[in-house]
Structure formats: C-alpha cells, structure tokens
Amino acid sequence: MKLELDHLAVTATTLEEGCTMVEEALGLPLQPGGRHARFGTHNMLLGLKDGLYLEVIAIDPDARAPDQPRWFDLDRRAGPPRLGNWICRCADLAGMLRQLPGAGSPVDLERGDLKWRMAVPGDGRLAYDNMFPALMEWQCPDHPARRLMQRGCRLETLVISHPEAAALEAEIAPVLDDRRISFETAAPGLTAGFATPAGRRWLR
Secondary structure (H helix, E strand, O other), rough: OEEEEEEEEOOOOHHHHHHHHHHHHHHOOEEEEEOOOOOEEEEEEEEOOOOOHHHEEOOOOOOOOOOOOOHHHHOOOOOOOEEEEEEEEEEHHHHHHHOHHHEEOOOOEEOEEEEEEEEEEEOOOOOHHHHOEEEEEEEEOOOOHHHHOOOOEEEEEEEOOOHHHHHHHHHHHHHOOOOOEEOOOOOEEEEEEEEOOOEEEEEO
C-alpha cells in the first residue's frame, strides 16, 4: 500500500491574507473552493499540473465553531500565512493508519458531490510539528483537481524540514516514493518550488 502526494495547504488567519500571499508569490489567481462545515473552515484553490492542487485554508468567521479541534492546527496558528501542510492520499485509509497510526483517526467528510475520509489527530496537530503528512482517501470518482482551471503551474520540489527529519523520512519512505519530495534537518517548515509562466517561484 502506497501514498501519493495529493495537494498542499497554505494556512492563514484569514482567507484574504492567504490568497494575497499566494497570488503575490506565484503571480497566479486562485479560484473559489468551498466551506467545510465539520471543521468550520473555508478555502480557495489553485489547480496544478500532474493532478495536484494548492489550497489556501482558514477559519470561516461565519461558521459554527466545531465540537473538536480544527484540522491543520488552525485553532493555534498565528502570524502571516505560510505553507503549513502537505496532504497525501491512499486507496485504503484504514489500512494505511495501521502502518502510520500517528496520523490520527479517520473522519468522514463531504462537500457537494465530493466525499473523502481524512485522518485528523484528536488535538488537530500532526506529528513532527505538523510536518507529518495529513492522510486521506477520496471516496468519489472525480478528483477535485480535474475541476480546476490550469494556470500553467507545476510543483517541482517540496522540502520538508524538521530537527528530526531523518526519523520522519524513515517513517514515510516505505510508503511514499516521490522524487519531488526531500527531507532536511532544520527548523520545522515546508518549502515548495514551482515552475510558473513567470519562471521559478517559491512558497514557504
């Protein structure tokens, strides 16, 4: 059983701040996403080549507060928008969680005709200071990336940094083989390099 990179998430205090950061960094406009009633969040999206996408996600000020901590550690986030999480999909989330139990517990989610299961930690915080990938399983025939406009943007590199990068890589390597992804011993953080119509651009 293997993981595949599904999408990247920029976390922000407000959706407007996050969208401004991404659009200035990449030189490309985002398009509307939707709301996640279960966790009281909303997002905007950017279609990427190779079946990937980028989302900007923030707490929805108009939503009811959830009865559990929000995903992506949004209840505790502070500071400017940043590339906060990487999300990987698999064909059998329950089976993958037997291999990677620290990813959290499965939660069933849907928005319109999109249905998926996501592993969410009880406190909303992923291991390795949120540098562990969020795990998910799509349960609908149409992947959302196919519905997004293409702006000529491709993910080329994703660097996962953490003081315990070697241990994190050792956990993930048996189930993920992606030459774009590398691990670096440094302060926790994500750095993504993109090929865009305007040249190489970065998100951190």
